[in-house]
Amino acid sequence: MLPLLRSSLHHSEAIDPTLAEWIRNEIDDLVGLEPSSIVAILGVVILAFPLWLGVAAIRRQRRAASEAAIRSAHEAHQPN
C-alpha cells in the first residue's frame, strides 16, 4: 500500500486499509451480526444526532417567537 493511502487520522485523509479490515473483523467477532443489521444500528446512531439537533433548534425558534410576542404585548400595555 502506498504511503498516502495510510491515514494519520489527524485530519481527514483515507483510513489505512489494514486498520479498516481489523475494525471489521473485531466488530464481526464482537457482535456476530449480518452486515445489514450493523448498517441499521450504525445508521440510527449517525442519524439520531442531526435529527435531535434539528428538532431542538426548531423548538428553540418557536420559544423565541413566543417570548418576542409576550415582550411586545407587555411593552404595548406599559404607559409612556
Next chain:
Amino acid sequence: MTPISEHTESDTTIVSSEPLTPTTGRFYGWYVVGALFFATLMVVGTRQAFGVFVETWEEDWDVSVGAISIAASIGVLLNGLSQPFLGRLVDRIGGRPVVLVSMTVMGIAFIGMAFVTNVWMLTVLYGVVISSAAGGISPSMTGVFVVRWFRRKRGTAMSLLVSGGSIGGLLLVPFLTYLFLATNWQTAWVTAGVISLVLGVPLLWGIVRSDPSDMGLHPDGDSNETVAERAASGETVPVGHLNAERWQDSYRSAPIWQLSIAYWVCGITTASIGVHFVRWAGDEGISPGTAALAFGLLSGINAASVLFIGSISDRMQRKTLLGAVYLIRAVAFIALIVLPGDAALWTFAVVGGGSWLATVPLTTSLTADVYGVRHIGMLGGLTLMTHQFGGALAVFLFGVAFDRWGSYDAPFAFGAVALVAAGALAFSIREKQHSARYSPVERPRGIEPEPAAAGG
C-alpha cells in the same frame, strides 16, 4: 427592549436589536457547534472511508494501488493549498456561505463517486473536487465560527468541534464498510452523499450563522443588559494589542511564527506516523493487525483527550498545555526508539494518543486570543497549510531515511527533537502579554470596530 450597544464583543455591527432566539435556555452558539460537529463528522468520516474501497477499485478498474494513490496525493496537497484561499473568503464574506457551499458540493460529489469508472474520474472528483471542498469544513474554517461565537469557552467549543472528526472516523468508516459489504461501494457513496445533502446542508442552513450579531446575540450568550452595563462603565472590548488591521501585519510579531512552526512540527510527526507506523511495526516483528489495533487505540484515546484538554484550556494558559502536548508526543517518539517492539508500540499508542489531536483546538484558540477574529480565517488557513505541507514532506523524507539506513531510529529521533523544540516554542509564547484573555487593550466599545462579516 433595552437598546444594545453598537458593537458586540466580537466587534461586529449589530444588525437587529431584537434577538431572534430566546433570552433563556442553552446559548445558541452550542447549536452552531452541534451543526458544524455533524458536518465535520460527515466530511472526515466519509473521506477516511476512501481507504476501504481501494482494493475493490483495483479489481473493478484493473489498476494499481499506485494509480489510485495519485488521487489521494492530489487530494492531500489541494486540501492544504485551499486553506488560505478559503480562509480569506471566510474573513471577507463570512463562514456561513463557505460551509454551505462546501457541504453541498461534497454531498453532490459523494453521490458522483458512484458513477466513477476509472482513475482519471477518481482523481478529478475525489482528488480535486472533494478534497478542495473539504477544506471548507476543516478545523481552521469551522474554528472561525467558534472564535466568533465563544470567548470564555473557546477551548471547550473548539475541542467539541474537532472531536467530530474522530467520532466521524469511528462511526462512518464501519458504517460505510458494512454498507459496502451488504450492497456495493456505489451505494455506500450515494448514502454518504444523501445524508450530507438531506441532513447536513439543512442543519447548516437553518442553524449556523457566521457571527452572533447576525442573530442579535453576543459571544458566550451575554445578555444585552450585561453588555450595555459594561459599555456604560467604560469597560474595554477585549482584544489583544496584536489585533492587526491587515493579516500580513500579524507576521511581524513572534506568536504567529511560534504557533506556525510548532504546528509544522505537529504535521511532520502525525503524518509520518500515520504513514510509516505499520511499516515500522513490521520491521520490529509486530504483525500489521496488532499495529493497526494500536493505532486504533491511539485514535480512540485522542477523541477523549482532545475534549479534556480543550475544556481545561479555558481555565489556564493555552500555551502551557500546547507546550505540554508537544513534549508528551516527544516522549512517545522517544519510546519508539528506546523501548523494545511491543512495549514501544503500546506506549506510543497510549502516550501519543493523549497528544494527537489536542494541538488543533489549542492552536486555533490561541491564534484568535492573540490576533482577534478579524483575520482568523486567513491566519488559521495559513497555519493549517503549513501543517499539511510539513506532513507531506515528512512522509517522503521518513521513507527516504528508512530506505537509506534500514531503520526508523534516525527519523524518529529527529521527530523527538523537533517536538521538544516545538514544545519550547509553545512555552516561549508570551500569552499573558499578547492574549486578549490576559491583556486586553484599552479600546472602548464603539471605537474602531472590526468590519462585520457579511453573508450571515
